[in-house]
Amino acid sequence: MVRVNCHVHSNESDGSLSPRELLERAVEEGLGCVCFTDHFRMPKEIRDYGEARKHGDDYYDELEKLRVEFAGKVDVLIGVELDWVDGYEDWFLSEMGDRDYDFILGAVHWLKNLDGDFSRPHFPTGGIEEFGGERIFIENYFGEIRKMIEFGRIDCVAHLDAFRKRLEDNGVLCEDWYKDLVVDLLRLMKEREVVLEVNCAGWEVLDECFPQRWIVEEAVRLGVGLTIGNDFHKLKFGRLDEGIDRAVEMLREVGAQEILVFRGRIGERMKV
Ligand SMILES: [Zn+2]
Numbered sequence: 211m212v213r214v215n216c217h218v219h220s221n222e223s224d225g226s227l228s229p230r231e232l233l234e235r236a237v238e239e240g241l242g243c244v245c246f247t248d249h250f251r252m253p254k255e256i257r258d259y260g261e262a263r264k265h266g267d268d269y270y271d272e273l274e275k276l277r278v279e280f281a282g283k284v285d286v287l288i289g290v291e292l293d294w295v296d297g298y299e300d301w302f303l304s305e306m307g308d309r310d311y312d313f314i315l316g317a318v319h320w321l322k323n324l325d326g327d328f329s330r331p332h333f334p335t336g337g338i339e340e341f342g343g344e345r346i347f348i349e350n351y352f353g354e355i356r357k358m359i360e361f362g363r364i365d366c367v368a369h370l371d372a373f374r375k376r377l378e379d380n381g382v383l384c385e386d387w388y389k390d391l392v393v394d395l396l397r398l399m400k401e402r403e404v405v406l407e408v409n410c411a412g413w414e415v416l417d418e419c420f421p422q423r424w425i426v427e428e429a430v431r432l433g434v435g436l437t438i439g440n441d442f443h444k445l446k447f448g449r450l451d452e453g454i455d456r457a458v459e460m461l462r463e464v465g466a467q468e469i470l471v472f473r474g475r476i477g478e479r480m481k482v
């Protein structure tokens with residue numbers, strides 16, 4: 211059984227456990243591979259995290275040491291979650307420097323509302339009118355994902371449709387224009403060799419993972435690569451392996467043969 215979690219947050223970003231505590235849990239829970247994907251810092255004018263999310267050499271040195279210490283027990287991979295902001299491409303490139311990541315996960319967590327301010331599309335704060343209504347909101351959100359893919363520095367799109375948390379009803383997800391937008395994005399991902407994450411956190415808050423099962427099925431049909439992660443932050447939301455086996459089971463059901471685990475930015479195939 212494939213037991214990997216390629217989306218994990220430690221207390222270097224907004225998780226509650228230290229990298230060591232996370233790896234000790236991974237051993238306890240029988241996970242074979244963990245990829246750290248702490249949020250990278252943001253441009254200060256958008257979100258100033260102060261001392262948090264430093265992503266300095268000390269953090270990466272510790273992960274390297276833990277990688278050696280846990281060898282043979284858990285495969286430790288060093289990734290990052292890049293919180294995409296349009297117009298800050300050069301900022302990201304210079305801040306991330308030439309660090310050798312195993313995996314760069316890209317996510318849209320900030321989206322401009324009608325006032326031109328950045329707001330968080332995944333967190334309900336009283337409707338989506340501030341973004342101009344459902345359709346404009348979704349078109350803009352997917353537009354940002356498209357730009358992030360075209361940026362050319364990410365390996366994988368995280369929680370593609372996590373904005374579903376914000377919708378009051380799911381009717382819009384059945385409309386043709388919505389399905390066309392999703393399929394267009396998957397085609398772009400295939401063309402750019404960017405893969406899709408099956409993010410188990412969807413099952414914690416909604417009835418489907420992120421993205422919905424039909425999207426995963428379509429990705430398999432189009433030959434888009436897949437990774438698995440559960441966006442672990444805190445134990446109160448579930449175990450470190452929460453949803454991982456369920457994701458593998460679903461992938462088998464939709465006809466996937468393999469998932470990818472990134473090492474040195476190269477996707478290694480693992481049979482499911
Ligand atoms: Zn995220």
Ligand SMILES: [Zn+2]
Nearest residue numbers: 217219291441
């Ligand atoms: Zn995350």
